[in-house]
Amino acid sequence: MTDPQLHDSRFLRAARCEPTDTTPIWIMRQAGRYLPEYMAVRSKVTFLELCKTPELAAEVTLSAQRVLGVDAAILFADLLPILEPMGLELEYRPGPAIMNPIREAADVDRVTELEEMGELDFVFEAVRLIRRDLPGNIPLLGFAGCPFTLASYAIEGGGSRNYIHTKKLMYNDSGAWNALMNKLTASLIRYLKAQIEAGCQAVQIFDSWAGCLSPADYRQYVLPHTKAIVDAMPPDTPVINFLTGNPALLPLLRESGGNVFGLDWRVDLKNAWATVGHDVAVQGNLDPISLFANLDTLRNRARAVLNAAEGRPGHIFNLGHGVTPEMDPNNVKALVEMVHEMGQR
Amino acid sequence: MTDPQLHDSRFLRAARCEPTDTTPIWIMRQAGRYLPEYMAVRSKVTFLELCKTPELAAEVTLSAQRVLGVDAAILFADLLPILEPMGLELEYRPGPAIMNPIREAADVDRVTELEEMGELDFVFEAVRLIRRDLPGNIPLLGFAGCPFTLASYAIEGGGSRNYIHTKKLMYNDSGAWNALMNKLTASLIRYLKAQIEAGCQAVQIFDSWAGCLSPADYRQYVLPHTKAIVDAMPPDTPVINFLTGNPALLPLLRESGGNVFGLDWRVDLKNAWATVGHDVAVQGNLDPISLFANLDTLRNRARAVLNAAEGRPGHIFNLGHGVTPEMDPNNVKALVEMVHEMGQR
Numbered sequence: 001m002t003d004p005q006l007h008d009s010r011f012l013r014a015a016r017c018e019p020t021d022t023t024p025i026w027i028m029r030q031a032g033r034y035l036p037e038y039m040a041v042r043s044k045v046t047f048l049e050l051c052k053t054p055e056l057a058a059e060v061t062l063s064a065q066r067v068l069g070v071d072a073a074i075l076f077a078d079l080l081p082i083l084e085p086m087g088l089e090l091e092y093r094p095g096p097a098i099m100n101p102i103r104e105a106a107d108v109d110r111v112t113e114l115e116e117m118g119e120l121d122f123v124f125e126a127v128r129l130i131r132r133d134l135p136g137n138i139p140l141l142g143f144a145g146c147p148f149t150l151a152s153y154a155i156e157g158g159g160s161r162n163y164i165h166t167k168k169l170m171y172n173d174s175g176a177w178n179a180l181m182n183k184l185t186a187s188l189i190r191y192l193k194a195q196i197e198a199g200c201q202a203v204q205i206f207d208s209w210a211g212c213l214s215p216a217d218y219r220q221y222v223l224p225h226t227k228a229i230v231d232a233m234p235p236d237t238p239v240i241n242f243l244t245g246n247p248a249l250l251p252l253l254r255e256s257g258g259n260v261f262g263l264d265w266r267v268d269l270k271n272a273w274a275t276v277g278h279d280v281a282v283q284g285n286l287d288p289i290s291l292f293a294n295l296d297t298l299r300n301r302a303r304a305v306l307n308a309a310e311g312r313p314g315h316i317f318n319l320g321h322g323v324t325p326e327m328d329p330n331n332v333k334a335l336v337e338m339v340h341e342m343g344q345r
Numbered sequence: 346m347t348d349p350q351l352h353d354s355r356f357l358r359a360a361r362c363e364p365t366d367t368t369p370i371w372i373m374r375q376a377g378r379y380l381p382e383y384m385a386v387r388s389k390v391t392f393l394e395l396c397k398t399p400e401l402a403a404e405v406t407l408s409a410q411r412v413l414g415v416d417a418a419i420l421f422a423d424l425l426p427i428l429e430p431m432g433l434e435l436e437y438r439p440g441p442a443i444m445n446p447i448r449e450a451a452d453v454d455r456v457t458e459l460e461e462m463g464e465l466d467f468v469f470e471a472v473r474l475i476r477r478d479l480p481g482n483i484p485l486l487g488f489a490g491c492p493f494t495l496a497s498y499a500i501e502g503g504g505s506r507n508y509i510h511t512k513k514l515m516y517n518d519s520g521a522w523n524a525l526m527n528k529l530t531a532s533l534i535r536y537l538k539a540q541i542e543a544g545c546q547a548v549q550i551f552d553s554w555a556g557c558l559s560p561a562d563y564r565q566y567v568l569p570h571t572k573a574i575v576d577a578m579p580p581d582t583p584v585i586n587f588l589t590g591n592p593a594l595l596p597l598l599r600e601s602g603g604n605v606f607g608l609d610w611r612v613d614l615k616n617a618w619a620t621v622g623h624d625v626a627v628q629g630n631l632d633p634i635s636l637f638a639n640l641d642t643l644r645n646r647a648r649a650v651l652n653a654a655e656g657r658p659g660h661i662f663n664l665g666h667g668v669t670p671e672m673d674p675n676n677v678k679a680l681v682e683m684v685h686e687m688g689q690r
Contacts, residue, residue, distance in 0.1 A: 287562070
């Protein structure tokens with residue numbers, strides 16, 4: 001049972017396609033390296049230590065929400081630490097690397113499905129601390145990577161240009177592929193549910209790398225797994241389903257389910273909303289590099305996104321992808337103010 | 346006046362949407378590092394020397410066509426050498442780098458529009474040598490980068506993840522942006538026309554990086570320039586207009602013009618052809634990583650692309666992007682045979 005103040009918050013009303021006083025906004029990677037408040041904390045610990053120290057993860061989550069004045073906080077965490085208790089050796093140097101990547105069926109056998117969440121307690125403890133200190137009208141978002149994105153990290157061992165190892169396994173051994181995706185899916189369901197139980201009001205699932213797939217491959221190898229996650233979430237908790245890099249997958253993303261569909265900047269928001277359907281909410285979709293424009297141009301570009309939403313209830317403003325480290329925090333703050341001002345009804 | 350044997354070649358008939366005995370195929374980057382014939386030549390010279398020595402460029406172009414049995418040859422060249430006589434210092438180490446990148450209006454002023462093509466004679470000489478030795482039923486394709494892709498290289502100084510400098514100039518100084526795009530466009534028109542005069546039967550223009558743009562930005566900052574190039578080509582020379590990385594731009598690509606639209610693998614070919622219109626030809630669009638699958642799977646995946654074309658005249662088979670160096674040349678040859686066999690009417 002959600003607290004009434006949260007239930008009627010701008011963000012959660014918009015996620016249910018209900019009217020709001022103005023367009024809600026939050027920013028992907030809002031607690032990141034571009035913020036001095038973040039860097040002050042980060043300078044004392046490694047990235048993984050920051051993720052694994054609930055007090056610090058809570059501090060950077062809360063300060064970002066407070067400094068920017070955004071309508072939601074998002075748990076400071078990373079997509080990949082869930083892979084550690086599943087048997088994958090994760091290092092940041094500084095980009096993430098998997099030291100024992102999966103390459104064939106035998107490697108899939110050594111991946112452990114997470115039955116219980118003990119080793120990820122630092123995440124749920126951070127959620128509890130954040131929820132305790134967050135303003136009562138600000139929802140806290142949990143999140144996780146989608147099975148494809150985690151599988152491709154686990155297989156490639158890091159970022160990839162062409163996803164050769166991932167697609168090789170997918171195309172040549174669909175049994176091993178499905179076994180891996182099933183283990184990830186079952187683990188992710190428990191992980192997201194535990195975040196919700198600890199105090200998150202909504203969750204976002206990120207398929208950051210699925211844009212490398214054709215529609216036919218997404219349908220065959222990925223959609224059923226993402227759909228299983230969405231279907232398993234509690235009905236009163238909105239799911240934001242985000243995929244970046246391939247607008248042709250939007251109809252399939254809709255099929256995989258969710259309440260809010262995250263749009264990257266490659267699409268026109270008006271067309272994309274028509275594609276996923278006006279019965280669901282959308283989130284997005286300003287090109288993040290707009291934050292490097294002068295403030296007049298930034299305002300015009302933000303207005304164009306609001307205009308594309310046509311004042312329809314169910315638009316949550318965001319960038320089409322995360323903030324980059326080089327950004328000026330003042331421009332990010334200015335964007336939040338602009339959206340709150342121009343989005344008024 | 347095109348030679349009748351060339352005019353009636355599989356490739357050129359398909360480019361005009363005329364029926365063919367089987368589906369024509371060529372492969373982007375078919376003369377590349379995956380081929381032992383290429384490596385034998387490349388081992389003796391640098392990449393730029395290979396580009397600039399017409400006899401060697403001709404040799405790798407011709408051997409790739411012969412070894413693979415494809416229905417078109419494509420000039421061995423690179424997108425970037427045109428930037429050198431325009432005043433940009435180009436190095437390969439081994440990735441391309443521009444040593445004096447463009448960052449602001451004053452930098453645009455020092456870029457020279459190419460009035461005459463003398464410094465690129467090595468390209469046209471290669472075209473003449475290739476055309477002389479190519480089988481009489483095999484068209485030779487010329488090519489160039491589109492203005493946006495060349496501009497983003499010139500501005501970023503190399504490959505880029507987020508195109509921050511490019512978009513900064515585009516958003517904050519549209520005068521300087523247009524001046525740069527106009528210089529590139531005028532130079533590219535002369536460059537492509539000279540390739541055609543030297544002996545190319547068709548040209549492909551590559552917007553390899555334009556997928557980072559939203560539809561609104563592509564329309565405002567890029568489309569008019571690409572369109573000016575297509576409009577300036579001789580009417581009897583087919584133009585293949587290729588953009589990768591953003592299916593939402595396909596309707597705008599069609600607006601920019603061309604006879605054949607190059608599709609990457611992110612789209613379903615059937616849907617994409619309906620989007621650009623059945624009055625034009627399409628080229629593509631097998632996921633290149635399919636070449637790492639076993640031959641049965643490769644055959645099934647190639648068949649799926651052919652099926653999506655529904656036997657309609659005007660389909661030129663290709664990968665959705667270039668061959669990668671790790672590929673087995675035998676699989677590429679096998680793909681060519683499969684398409685010729687399964688594409689028969």
